[in-house]
Amino acid sequence: MRHRISGRKFNRDTAQRKAMFNSLAKALLKYEQIVTTLPKAKDLRSYIERMLTLGKKGTVAGRRQLFADLRDNSLVSKVFGTLAERYAARNGGYTRVVKCGFRRGDAAPIAVIELLDRDPAAKGTPAPKNDAVAAVPADVIAQ
DSSP, X not given: OOTTOOSOOTTOOHHHHHHHHXXXXXXXXXXXXXXXXXXXXXXXXXXXXXHHHHHHHOOHHHHHHHHHHHOXXXXXXXXXXXXXXXXXXXXXXXXXXXXXXXXXXXXXXXXXXXXXXXXXXXXXXXXXXXXXXXXXXXXXXXX
C-alpha cells in the first residue's frame, strides 16, 4: 500500500531519480522555461518550489543546502538574488505547468514548466550550427 507516499518512481532507482530532478531543476532555474513530459513537470514543481522557498528565507544554511543540491554558485546566487526578490510577495506557486500535446515517437504527454513572471531574455538564443545559419539575425533564430 502506498498510503501517504507522494511522488513517482519513473522506473529509476533513487540515485538516478535525484540526478534527473537535479538536472531538470538546473535547466529550469537557468532558462526559466523548459519542455519535458507532463509527469516529470508535475513532480519537478514541488522540487523547485522548495528551492525557491529556501532562497526567499535567505539564510546561510539554506544557501548551503541549495548548493549541496545544485553544485553551481551562479544558480544559487540567482535563486537568492533575483528570484528571491521577484517572489518576495508571493506565498508559493512559483511555477506554471502548461500541457502542450503529445510526443511524436511514443505519444507521451508533453508539458512546458516555467517560472511565473519569468525573464524572456533568460532563454537566450541557440548557437549557430554552421556558417549559413550565422548569417541569419538572432531574433529570427529565437522564433
